[in-house]
Amino acid sequence: MTVLLFLIPIALGMGGLGLAAFLWALKSGQYDDMEGAAHRILFDDPEDKV
Amino acid sequence: MNALPQAGEALDLASGTLSCRHCGAPFRGSGEFCCSGCTAAFHLVQSLGLGRYYAQRTTDPAQPLLRPEEAETELDLSAWVRDVGKGEKEITLMVEGLQCGACIWLIEQTLLKQPGVTMARVALSTRRLTFRWRPSETAPEGLVHLVSRLGYRLVPCDPARLAAMADKESRQLLIAMAVAGFAAGNIMLMSVSVWSGADQATTDLLHWISALIAIPAVAFAGRPFFGSALSALRAGRTNMDVPISLAVILAPSISLFETFRSGPHAYFDSAVTLLFFLLIGRYLDRRARGRAHETAARLLALNAVAATVVDADGTQRSLPPAQLQPGMTVLLAPGARVPADGTIATGASDLDLSPITGESAPQAAVAGAHVFAGTLNLTGPLTMRVDAVGDATLLADMVRLMEAAESRRGRFVRLADRVARRYAPVVHVVALLTFLGWWLGGGLPWADAVMIAVAVLIITCPCALALAVPVVQVVASQRLMRGGILLKSADALERITAIDHVVFDKTGTLTLGRLELQPGTDPALLKIAAGIAGSSRHPLARAVLRAMPDAPLLGGVVEHPGAGLEWRGRGGTWKLGSCAFTGTVEDGTTDHVLWLAGPSGERQRFQFADRLRPDAEAVVARLKAMEIGVEILSGDRPAPVEDLARRLGIGTWQARMLPADKVARLEALAKQGRKVLMVGDGINDAAALSSAHVSMAPASGTEITQSAADVVFQGDRLEAIPATILVARGADRLVRQNLLIALLYNLFAVPLAILGFVTPLIAAVAMSSSSLIVILNALRLGRATIGKRG
Numbered sequence: 091m092t093v094l095l096f097l098i099p100i101a102l103g104m105g106g107l108g109l110a111a112f113l114w115a116l117k118s119g120q121y122d123d124m125e126g127a128a129h130r131i132l133f134d135d136p137e138d139k140v
Numbered sequence: 141m142n143a144l145p146q147a148g149e150a151l152d153l154a155s156g157t158l159s160c161r162h163c164g165a166p167f168r169g170s171g172e173f174c175c176s177g178c179t180a181a182f183h184l185v186q187s188l189g190l191g192r193y194y195a196q197r198t199t200d201p202a203q204p205l206l207r208p209e210e211a212e213t214e215l216d217l218s219a220w221v222r223d224v225g226k227g228e229k230e231i232t233l234m235v236e237g238l239q240c241g242a243c244i245w246l247i248e249q250t251l252l253k254q255p256g257v258t259m260a261r262v263a264l265s266t267r268r269l270t271f272r273w274r275p276s277e278t279a280p281e282g283l284v285h286l287v288s289r290l291g292y293r294l295v296p297c298d299p300a301r302l303a304a305m306a307d308k309e310s311r312q313l314l315i316a317m318a319v320a321g322f323a324a325g326n327i328m329l330m331s332v333s334v335w336s337g338a339d340q341a342t343t344d345l346l347h348w349i350s351a352l353i354a355i356p357a358v359a360f361a362g363r364p365f366f367g368s369a370l371s372a373l374r375a376g377r378t379n380m381d382v383p384i385s386l387a388v389i390l391a392p393s394i395s396l397f398e399t400f401r402s403g404p405h406a407y408f409d410s411a412v413t414l415l416f417f418l419l420i421g422r423y424l425d426r427r428a429r430g431r432a433h434e435t436a437a438r439l440l441a442l443n444a445v446a447a448t449v450v451d452a453d454g455t456q457r458s459l460p461p462a463q464l465q466p467g468m469t470v471l472l473a474p475g476a477r478v479p480a481d482g483t484i485a486t487g488a489s490d491l492d493l494s495p496i497t498g499e500s501a502p503q504a505a506v507a508g509a510h511v512f513a514g515t516l517n518l519t520g521p522l523t524m525r526v527d528a529v530g531d532a533t534l535l536a537d538m539v540r541l542m543e544a545a546e547s548r549r550g551r552f553v554r555l556a557d558r559v560a561r562r563y564a565p566v567v568h569v570v571a572l573l574t575f576l577g578w579w580l581g582g583g584l585p586w587a588d589a590v591m592i593a594v595a596v597l598i599i600t601c602p603c604a605l606a607l608a609v610p611v612v613q614v615v616a617s618q619r620l621m622r623g624g625i626l627l628k629s630a631d632a633l634e635r636i637t638a639i640d641h642v643v644f645d646k647t648g649t650l651t652l653g654r655l656e657l658q659p660g661t662d663p664a665l666l667k668i669a670a671g672i673a674g675s676s677r678h679p680l681a682r683a684v685l686r687a688m689p690d691a692p693l694l695g696g697v698v699e700h701p702g703a704g705l706e707w708r709g710r711g712g713t714w715k716l717g718s719c720a721f722t723g724t725v726e727d728g729t730t731d732h733v734l735w736l737a738g739p740s741g742e743r744q745r746f747q748f749a750d751r752l753r754p755d756a757e758a759v760v761a762r763l764k765a766m767e768i769g770v771e772i773l774s775g776d777r778p779a780p781v782e783d784l785a786r787r788l789g790i791g792t793w794q795a796r797m798l799p800a801d802k803v804a805r806l807e808a809l810a811k812q813g814r815k816v817l818m819v820g821d822g823i824n825d826a827a828a829l830s831s832a833h834v835s836m837a838p839a840s841g842t843e844i845t846q847s848a849a850d851v852v853f854q855g856d857r858l859e860a861i862p863a864t865i866l867v868a869r870g871a872d873r874l875v876r877q878n879l880l881i882a883l884l885y886n887l888f889a890v891p892l893a894i895l896g897f898v899t900p901l902i903a904a905v906a907m908s909s910s911s912l913i914v915i916l917n918a919l920r921l922g923r924a925t926i927g928k929r930g
Contacts, residue, residue, distance in 0.1 A: 094342065094345070098330075098349060101326065101329065102326055102353075105322050105325060105326050106322070108322070109318055109319065109322040112318050113315060113318060116311065116314060116315065116318075121314075122263060123263035123264060123266065125264045126241070126244055126262065126263055126264030128241075129240060129241020129242075129244060129264060130241060130244065130245070132196070132241055133196065133241065133242070133245040
């Protein structure tokens with residue numbers, strides 16, 4: 091059962107990463123305009139940014 | 141959604157009309173564009189290298205693109221500009237005319253290609269444009285003009301006012317939900333290994349880790365419930381959040397104690413999963429309310445257009461209406477809304493008073509006439525002196541009447557709250573009795589007795605109430621939104637369920653509020669009249685043009701505000717306008733009549749009438765079939781009201797009603813115990829809308845009406861009314877079913893919990909399954925009613 095000592099922290103760490111990523115996305119305003127984001131993906135960035 | 145014809149295939153061979161390469165509107169004549177504004181916009185787009193816009197856009201045929209404006213009005217946006225540091229400034233504007241993703245792209249790219257612009261972002265869901273620039277390199281006025289030349293109308297708005305309504309709380313709930321979800325998932329993972337028979341040492345280890353996750357998670361994610369429960373207790377009441385808080389605090393603390401003793405009864409998983417489910421429900425509920433708020437904010441923001449003030453030295457600047465002072469001189473361009481009450485100083489024009497009076501025929505306005513905030517200048521430029529602003533305007537009077545009516549309207553208690561009020565004390569008493577019974581009567585140690593009481597609390601936790609009701613609400617409001625019906629207040633659906641009487645306003649509600657040419661005119665003369673009318677904003681001129689939309693525009697038309705239009709050509713002077721202007725003998729009916737007078741004695745009378753909404757008759761019949769009473773309250777004269785009532789088969793009607801009369805009538809109906817749905821569109825209906833049990837307004841109505849109404853519906857059809865009633869009733873049925881499911885589940889599970897048979901495994905399974913059942917039941921609303929619309 092010593093394998094649990096590795097597996098549990100790994101599982102928690104991965105879950106925690108997901109949580110952190112979600113909170114970051116929320117904070118940086120990525121959930122503010124859900125409708126616009128769905129359309130935005132269809133358009134290319136201007137060339138000078140590529 | 142239809143793609144517009146692409147450039148090059150714009151010719152419609154069947155009718156010989158062309159569609160404009162920029163706005164897509166049909167027109168007759170030669171060339172590729174319908175007007176010079178579109179020509180300029182098209183070349184602007186091409187010169188910026190953004191021509192792909194035309195290939196990529198999708199437009200809604202029911203919602204034509206705005207025509208680009210050519211005339212540049214002087215603008216001063218300094219009142220709305222914010223400093224964001226780093227030598228940059230920022231402004232937020234409402235965008236009118238957004239259609240699809242390509243519009244976002246076009247606006248953003250156009251702005252970003254200008255020197256000095258550092259950021260430009262359009263939010264499609266809130267229709268707001270925010271951009272930043274370096275003041276040393278560019279000025280916002282020019283940038284705003286650039287975007288308006290593309291065919292979008294920009295209105296500055298105050299983000300502080302909108303931010304006050306922006307949903308901070310729902311964001312906190314979302315964070316709490318994420319934390320609870322994370323904790324629930326991980327603890328559940330460990331619980332599964334405990335249930336599947338881990339040995340004692342492993343079980344203890346897993347319990348300890350669960351405790352480490354659960355306790356901070358509950359402390360953080362439970363705050364929305366603790367706060368509400370505390371304030372309820374402080375006020376000497378109890379609400380649904382009290383048993384929820386008790387369960388999610390007691391369960392982990394007792395489980396921690398149990399973990400110390402290496403006992404089997406650790407409820408960390410149930411407590412955190414419960415919290416997670418409840419937060420989902422709370423978040424959905426919050427979002428439904430937030431969306432209602434946002435709709436209201438959008439309507440209010442549109443109202444806050446800028447006023448152009450002329451200073452003593454002749455310079456012009458633009459100010460928010462709130463900053464106007466009595467004595468200031470304000471410029472009113474044709475098409476502008478009057479920002480304050482005042483007197484006309486110079487100019488002559490026609491004013492659309494329908495927002496205030498409900499009367500659809502415009503009134504002539506000359507120097508010295510009084511004008512009221514909220515009315516619309518139609519034909520000629522005016523300057524006005526401000527007499528009253530803000531709270532002293534007629535508009536503000538209407539708002540006060542509306543607020544007074546609102547405060548008299550009985551406070552509505554939602555079904556979930558009514559049930560919660562009775563349910564919460566019962567849960568507490570049962571849990572307490574269970575504890576006392578096992579401790580004193582059953583002789584168990586107090587810790588075990590508390591354990592069983594906690595199991596009772598967890599089992600009885602009101603998931604059906606806290607989760608199913610918001611899910612039903614969200615599904616119902618999404619279904620309505622697909623049909624163009626916006627719920628503005630969160631409890632509108634529940635209020636509508638009880639409706640047994642509908643009161644309609646006449647002009648603009650049962651009718652379209654849009655004048656249409658009556659048949660029986662000479663087509664040749666109509667064609668000339670339409671050609672002349674094309675250059676005016678006057679509603680009657682617009683109606684002539686609508687009767688023959690492909691008539692070629694005649695150039696060189698002179699508009700005499702308050703009188704009519706004059707055109708020199710084809711054998712002399714043609715006049716289109718009032719009796720007096722065209723030199724015609726009056727025949728008594730001056731309302732809704734235009735005359736055309738030609739150089740060689742041609743005379744044509746154009747009679748206009750307000751048309752019924754296409755399905756008004758069917759909707760009235762349908763409401764009657766649903767055993768709902770129908771009534772008309774109108775501000776108009778008795779004759780047209782009676783005529784309309786007879787045509788629709790409505791027995792009860794009253795004419796010449798002032799706003800206060802309408803409120804009095806609605807309050808009288810309420811005293812008789814009727815639950816009244818008021819439908820109206822004018823400012824004169826706003827107070828009545830607020831005093832009715834529930835109210836609806838068409839999206840074509842005035843902003844103030846839309847902010848007073850609980851529900852706003854789009855489109856020309858009244859079908860939205862029975863459709864909303866049916867959806868509301870369907871939602872109510874589902875909520876009651878869910879309550880029944882919850883009750884049955886409690887009848888079955890609570891005795892088990894009281895007898896102490898519930899283990900952590902049974903608690904977790906029972907709670908999750910009951911939550912899932914009520915959610916699935918709620919989702920039926922979305923499926924069952926699709927297909928048979930309305």
